Amino acid sequence: MSQGEPTLFRSTPSGIGRTRVSGFTRWRVFWRTLFIQAGFTSEGMQSLGVVFALMPALEKLYPDMAERQRVIERHLEPFNTHPYAGAAIVGAIVHEEARASLGEVDPKTIGDMKTALMGPLAALGDGFYWLSLRPAVGGVAAATVPWLGAWSVLVYLALYNIVHIVSRGSLFLLGLRHGAGLINELAKWRVPMWNTRVRRVGTAATAGLAAYLAVKLGSELQHGSSPWFAFAGVMLAFLCVLGAERVNKYVMFYVVAALCCVASALF
């Protein structure tokens, strides 16, 4: 291997990490991780996406077609994780495949690493992005609609994607740098602590919006009893919160509409 070839990262235990994966190839791999769910199948799940993302790196690491074929077949095994966290695992795979191509690690351990990482990272990603960040940002953006109108969409996309893009890129670099050791580095991010904080913001915002709209829209019904409509709106909100776990949300949605039509006929 010549002295001038670009290196990956030298953080392997043996201190040796020269590879043939350039910065441009790493960028191509990261870009392709954005399509990790494009070919989602019920059988292999994200396996097609993983192979698609890894291909530029595998072409550099395994110039021999027969060897590359074996590696690709290995990565067509079922795989499923959170799409953003998938970038971290793909980065870790590139790190470990670089070592495997040099004979530093047994290729079978890469499959074990994937299996070991995909569950915990899925839980981490689902817990933070889907169950905390998205509802919080959605709630805050929806709460700004009465004042900002359509500009609340920009609030939504900006708030969410600042965190999304930065963390997705950071996760990829984390995997690229640390390989199988990325989970220890990820623990330092203390994601569960942020889950609770972010969810609290969303809860307060949506509760405020429900109450605000109940009062404001109730008062705009152009009826003599507007304050009572406003009060009824707040009570409706309270009942919905209580009944949410007992009644299907669509049933509530349609029943409320029907009750409003009945009320219109009566008053």
Place this chain on the structure above:
Amino acid sequence: MLDEVVVIGVLSGLLALERRAFLQAMISRPLPAGACVGLILGDVETGVAIGMCFELLFLGSVSLGGSHPDHETIATVVAAAAAGTMTSLAGGDLTRAIWAWCMLVSVPTARIGAWIEAGLDIRARKYLGRAQAAASAQENRRVARQNLRAMWPHFVLFGILGACGVGIGLLSSAAFLNMPAVLIRGLGWAFPAMVVVSASLAVAVSKTPGRGWLALGGTIAGASLGWLGAFA
């Protein structure tokens, strides 16, 4: 009108891809998606109003472990397209009633969208089979292409479904305008009630520690602001 149908169909297909296949930057969420449809139809207010309501209604819908939650994007596109079409024909005082009507009509498409997605995931097994065959034949570029090939059925099917929203608006306009005035007034009252229900459900599903106190604080603040704005 035809060019709007085509543009909404293309937008719907792209949003379906953004939701699952590429990027997941929340452009396909109801609030941004509704605003986009409203922009195309020249009625951003309608798109944002419907997007806001569906954003709150579907706030707790999550895809965990490959599951298929209700397709909030297609429900929003259909509702916003139908409402935007109807408000251009008969808006004014009927606007909120139109919003409520279109949301009630389009909510079932969320479940239909989930079924379509589940069916397409099963169908996509053939792309995995082709990838495995290509890998055995050392056609490595062909292996990678199967990932992108699996996207087109989503684009086409959800594009068609989204474009149908305009048709739903046109077809239901006559029925809507022939409704008794009392019913139309009731639907006008229903829109704010449906938004309140959606926001309340979003609070209920948050499962945050201390959500009761947070909700109480938010309610007091929101109700105070609303009261000051409406009655003070």
